[in-house]
Amino acid sequence: MPESGASVPPTPAPARAKGVGPRQPDNAVSNSLDPIRPDEFGIDEARHLINRAGFGGSPGQLRTLADWGPEKSVDYLLNYEQAPGEAIADDAFDADIMRPPSAEERQAQRRAAAARDEETLAQIRVRRQNAEQADREQVRAMQRWWLKRMIESGRPLEEKLTLFWHGHFATSYRTVEDSYLLFRQHRLFRAHAAGNFGELLFGIIRDPAMINYLDNNDSRKGKPNENLARELMELFSLGVGNYTEQDIKEGARALTGYTYRDNEFAFDRANHDGGNKAILGRVGSLDGEDFVRAILEKRECARFIATKLYRFFAHDHPSGRAALDRAAEPVIKGLADTLLRSRYELKPVLRRLFLSRHFYDRAIRDQQVKSPVQLLVGTIRSLNTPARDLKTLLDAANMMGQSLFFPPSVKGWDGGRSWINTSTLFVRQNTLVYLLTGKRPQGKDPLADDEPFDGVSLLEQLGLAYPEARETDLDARLDAVLRFTVGRADVPARDTLRAFLASRGPGPLDAPTLTHLILLISAIPEYQLC
């Protein structure tokens, strides 16, 4: 195989040359939040970091992170405002599609109804149906826009955190049916994604999409709607058991009058219950902001959010594995403490987690079920496959259970094992076939031949991170490919993969063979994990 032309690095690669190897016994799970040492942070650790704090990376990116070491890598990913990023204009999407009828239009409708003017009424109905259709098209456009950003972003952690908050403060287009409101909400999440959780909580009670989704727009004095108050505590901040039914009732009163008009938050003073209330130990004529302050003062809030961040970035918890759960407990507690001490600034918590020895423990690595978005975006970014047709990818993600802007309920996406069943497993595997070859379940992408997957370049690049990829030995190169794609070489499928490569004859690995090898690797169970 020809030399790639890149110069061999002057110093040997850091001492983590060997693969992850066989699993350690469970009782060796680290529970330490102490930072990993630079000499312990090699390619495998860099790969794990970018898998979780992003959507995986190319071999060159792994090399760079490994060379930088843990602190510089984590800071680079976390302080993403310093990395190149594309600004988002307010008018990126049309704010007026679902605007309510104007006063003149309402009057015209009233007149038509009174005069039994069927034709005018039919016209009004058709206009409304057209607007709804256009809005459905716009939310699809928003999905494509976001997926494209995730694929191309120089700030992967920003995208990943925005996705996290979208699942946490879950709001679905299916109910709201107003794409611009969801766009506004999306920007709220993005603005504070690695910022301050308190700001997010203050922001969400004024967010038109959420107000609509949880029926707060009509909540008024004397007839409060409890939905927002309940979910604010149960799902968004405190968790079940850390508030009472009375807190819900009083919280609902505090949120009366919080509504929206013309795509903007509006405080309807006439509808607001300004009377005396007692919420979570606070007393007074509390409004929505006071309610949020009361929530933030409770330690349980920090604990709840720290746990959710842990689950999203580290591991399911509880995991069903006793030793891991025991180790995770002090880690989550430590993260909660950090969140409180930092007054809900998120960066210190994420920094602590991403630098911790626990995070890099083998019990955590390559054990998280990839979300559909992670699976697709990660494959494109790390293997450098063509992105192909975004609509096809979004349809596939939908069939896998994750449709952007359409979380299944206010609880968001459960994640973890719930992504996997006998149906979704085939969709997941077959979408990877699509990315690698352009082949659809029926027929082929018309552009597939113009957009081939370049396995040869990938193999060349692989040498940057895994020197054994440059060896002529079949086993060495297979090991490199496996370590890069699934984190370890000793997978149960290894013998089969080796036999497959051997069956293709001696000599350099050509493009088709590499594509087929990666195709087969994408079909092994381990590829579903990161």
Next chain:
Amino acid sequence: MANHDLDNLAAFTRRQFLLSGLTLASASVTIPQFLSGTALGLPSSAWGGSIPGVNEDRILVVVQLAGGNDGLNTVVPFSMPEYYRARPGIGVPEGKVLRLGKASEVGLHPALAGVKDLYDEGLVGIVQGVGYPNPNRSHFKSMDIWHTADTTGTGEGWLGRFFDSECCGFGKGESGRVESPAPSPQPQGGGGGIAIGREAPLALQGVKVKPVAFESADLFRWTGANAGPGVGDAYAAIARQEAAGLDPDSNAAFLHRTALDAQVSSETIRKAVATAPRVPYPGGDLSRQLQMVASMIAAGLKTRVYYVTMGGFDTHAGQGGENGRHATLLQQFGGALRAFYRDLKTQGNDGRVLTMSFSEFGRRVSQNASQGTDHGTAAPLMVFGPMVKPGVLTDHPSLKDLDSGDLKFTHDFRGVYTSVLSDWLSADARKILDGQFRAVPVVKRA
């Protein structure tokens, strides 16, 4: 593989394992649970034994007519003059209606000859006036309401909750609590329903138990098999790979189990569906889907719920009356159901299968300005099978006492669900539906 092995699916899977050299280190780890009919993976059930007290023999097939089927032109109230006054252009002529007995005030649309044949054999029950309070005329929302058996349209599917309760004792409201997000130790593919289509309907989605969905059996498999020489064989070896040395509680081991499950399910289903139909089926997508279901039942799959869907019923314009768009759809529906039950009878499985057809709402009484009808409310629901109460089971809703031009419902659909759950599937309807609904009995007394 000899055909008789397909009769005993448990033996088929066991033989497959022995042939491929796998040792059964732990039954709960390696036995594919999807087809064994038990989510708990108890060894006894995999070998063809049954869990005492669970009636595994009975099958429910749900036929969803998507778009809002016009009930008034399906089960025609020809005896009511208001019907013809409201539908001068699209009403079905009285002389063409298929009568359902001398005393009946309603009859079937002439295109439903298939249903009429089954009706004459006592295999059809018709429940009229089915709906729910505060009817919703949005396709999405009303369909969600029917799927979740909840007037807010939220939560898990009613059949998903049935499977959850069978597997794990959950009822509505108990499942999916935020404080118990722990991954289930059982594969998620175990013991659910099969849906024909791109994605499984909400009705089948439970918390613990998930359904399988595929458009055709060809699509329920890896599409990379023909990518190049040796690829298909390598994949087959990978798919059968036992996961040695993994912590059985880990996500990696869970993925291996599910992958094995998926592979065996895929092979079994594709084999089942590849068999030639036992009776001729007419054309059309519903027919194709029911033919697949019949094949899977014939092959002895232990799946208890199948879900098929037929679209096109949103007839806002040019609906037609005796002939036309709607009539064509009804003809396909009737022909497919008739072939399905002929097939099941040939197999000797007809007594085991109850089929229920429904739509998310009916349509308005008066035709609109486009020779069609707009979204309405209550509509008839049909049940099929030798075990159903045959005949027209409830009265037609009044055409005089309307709700702004719409029929008022007389029977809550959840009452039908109650009967299906309790009387047919032997389940705790009250727990699953999280409420007591007056049962609309659709199953014959034993």
